[in-house]
Amino acid sequence: MVLILAIAISVAGTMMSWNKLHATSTTSLADVTGAVSSGTGTVTSTITNTTAITIHQSPVAFGSMSSGTQDDTTDGTPVAFQINNTGNVPLNVTVNASALFSGASTNSSSYQFSCGADEGPNCPTGSATSATNMPLANATGLNQTAIYDFPAANGNDSREVEIYVSIPTDEPGGAKTSTVTFQATQI
Amino acid sequence: MAQTSSQQVMVLGVILALVIIGGTFLVLQEVRNVQDQFTKLAAQPPAPAPPRTTGMTGEVTIYVIAQPQQ
Numbered sequence A: 001m002v003l004i005l006a007i008a009i010s011v012a013g014t015m016m017s018w019n020k021l022h023a024t025s026t027t028s029l030a031d032v033t034g035a036v037s038s039g040t041g042t043v044t045s046t047i048t049n050t051t052a053i054t055i056h057q058s059p060v061a062f063g064s065m066s067s068g069t070q071d072d073t074t075d076g077t078p079v080a081f082q083i084n085n086t087g088n089v090p091l092n093v094t095v096n097a098s099a100l101f102s103g104a105s106t107n108s109s110s111y112q113f114s115c116g117a118d119e120g121p122n123c124p125t126g127s128a129t130s131a132t133n134m135p136l137a138n139a140t141g142l143n144q145t146a147i148y149d150f151p152a153a154n155g156n157d158s159r160e161v162e163i164y165v166s167i168p169t170d171e172p173g174g175a176k177t178s179t180v181t182f183q184a185t186q187i
Numbered sequence B: 001m002a003q004t005s006s007q008q009v010m011v012l013g014v015i016l017a018l019v020i021i022g023g024t025f026l027v028l029q030e031v032r033n034v035q036d037q038f039t040k041l042a043a044q045p046p047a048p049a050p051p052r053t054t055g056m057t058g059e060v061t062i063y064v065i066a067q068p069q070q
Helices: A002-026 B002-043
Strands: A053-055 A060-066 A070-072 A081-085 A091-097 A111-117 A144-150 A158-166 A174-186 B053-065
Touching: A002 B002, A053 A174, A053 B053, A060 A158, A081 A144, A081 A174, A091 A158, A111 A144, A144 A158, A158 A174, A158 B053
Parallel strands: A060 B053
Antiparallel strands: A053 A081, A070 A158, A081 A158, A091 A144, A091 A174, A111 A158, A174 B053
8 A cells, every 4th residue: 555655656756857847948948049959059159349458558758858849759769658459349549638738838739649550550541640639638529539440350459659749838847747548449 | 474574564665655755855846946047047138238438548748847037
């Protein structure tokens, strides 16, 4: 009698387990992909686009300069901003900055920038290939494109942003600092 | 002798029934856990799109030598 009861419980338990497993495989697993359903299987994956840059050279330090003199980074002294596309998508990089000079004779060409080659070919059309006036407000609406279509591929993912300064003749002496904001946008 | 043997079979049967009931309960519990995990997995919202923009700042510094007044 007890044996029959044990067998009945065992069969009932097996049926319940089978029912639960069946329900799991037909409902909960419906959204899980990647399982092999025949001799061959297909695995799909999505690579997330990553937008990222790093600056390897900052600050750009011109050192001591007299009023009325000019200097730039195109000769490597001081070293220009070196921007690296560390993401995996092409980017457009724009730039703006806070004011560097305060002299009354300061004009828009006193502080300029341009795109410079580093790794890979020269900066493509659309980049600031010649000295361009620096937008002097930390407002993204005033951004100017510095590097256009900046690739992410290794060996071609580094560019320079050259800086040109022309000290106004009436610039007061002392330390001058400008914060340059680079904004990278996925193309 | 026959009664002793019958009692032993009965005790064994009860133990067997308890083991089967316990085992079935544990299996069901585990299946329910797995089912819950898959349900949660399927109900997860898709990952938010990564930001399309990023920014960094650098600095330009100069020390302007003071000019004597003319």
